[in-house]
Amino acid sequence: MRRLLLVLLLGSAAAAQAQAPSGPRQLDPSATLDRLGIALQEHSFEGVVVYARDGQLDALRVRHLAGIGTDLVDRLTGPELPLRRGAGVAQLGSGTPLGFEAAAAGAVAKLEPQNHYRFEQVGEDRVAGRPSEVVDLRAGDGLRYSRRYWIDRDxxxxxxxxxxxxxxxxxxxxxxxxxxLGIEPSSPGAAPSPAQTLRAPSATDIPRTRIQVVDLPAGFALVSAAVDEEQEHLVFSDGLARVSLFAQPLPDQAAVLSGHQRRGALSVFGRLFRGLQIVVVGEVPAATAERFAQSVEPVRGG
Known part of the structure; x- marks a missing residue:
């Protein structure tokens, strides 16, 4: 998970919809998502991104160096909150984690998102002055969101x-x-590392966990886990949506995070389970986040 490249979720609520010249065209889901991941490995860029959610509009300046693994971000609106990265998630200040991780090509192919999304090219448009292809990823059920992507043609x-x-x-x-496009590292030591081939995790890649989700929503699978003596962080994906589940002991007198919170497409659900604070964070509907949290059970012998 930590190696996946970050694309921040920011945007404009006033852009016009693209028109499909000759009706939707079916796409290969794996090839479509592979292309997004490969593009981030191959292209360095700097740009301004705007993001609209919950009646709020924000702008950030993003600088991405291919192969470096660190994105530099300046917030251009509102308070000058520092943006930091941790465990593959971008976070503004101390607020709720905010971010979209481009899917790993290998993991996407193995998770078969085509079973739960319909991929269609619906037209062409221009974004930031660049010709783009407009692609719909329509969810087949209410467990996940539908999306529309504008992908740079070149x-x-x-x-x-x-x-x-x-x-x-x-x-x-x-x-x-x-x-x-094509920006250079600002310091001599910041040279890109060779592109790595991403692959789906095998059972031996994921450490043994003490908890599990016994009622996984259809299509989701455990793709990553980080475990230490007290805390656990499990990551699930259906090949497109990503859900993180955090579990750690709750100190005496500490406030319990309970129930649902939402920020744009990001849902957060918390509950107390056998002295553990369970927090689920994911770009999924509220009911899906709650299902993950309520389905936590100890692993037998764990």
Whole structure:
């Protein structure tokens, strides 16, 4: 999970929809998502991204160096909160984690998102002055969100994305308002590392955990886990959506995070389980996040 590259969720609520010239065209899901991951490995860029959610509009300047593994981000609106990265998640200040991780090509192919999303090319458009292909990823059930992607025709970079609820309502969207390709490292020591081939994890890649989710939503699988003496962090994916489950002992007198919170497309659900604070964070509907949290059980012999 830590090696997956970050694309921040930011966008504009006022952009016009693209028109399909000759009707939707079915796409190969694996090839479509592979292209997004490869583009981030191959292209360095700097740009301004705007993000609309919950009636709020924000802007960030993002600098991405291919192969470096660190994105530099400056917030251009509101308080000057520092942005930090931890365990593959970007976070503004001390607020709720915010971010979209481009899926690993190998993991996506093995998780078969085509069983739960319908991939269609629906038209063409321009984002940040660049021609782009507009792709719909329509969810087959209410357990996940539908999405629309604007993919740069020349580079394969994701230039804009919109997230929709089961009723078709717009949950959030982000897009580049400006983009400069081919930027160079600002210091001599920041040279890109060779691109690595990403693959789906095997059972031996994931450490043994003490807890498990016994009622996984259809299509989701455990793809990563980090375990120490007290804390556990489990990551699940259906090949597109990603859900993190955190478990750690709750100190005496500490406040319990209980129930549901939402920030744009990001759902958070917390509960207390056998003295553990369980927190589920994912770009999924509220009911899906709650299902993960309520399905936690100890692993036998764990």
């Amino acid at each position: 580079t394969g970079l994701l230039l804009r994305a919109a997230v929709y609820g089961a009723d078709g309502s717009l949950v959030e969207q982000w897009m580049f308002s400006s983009l400069e």
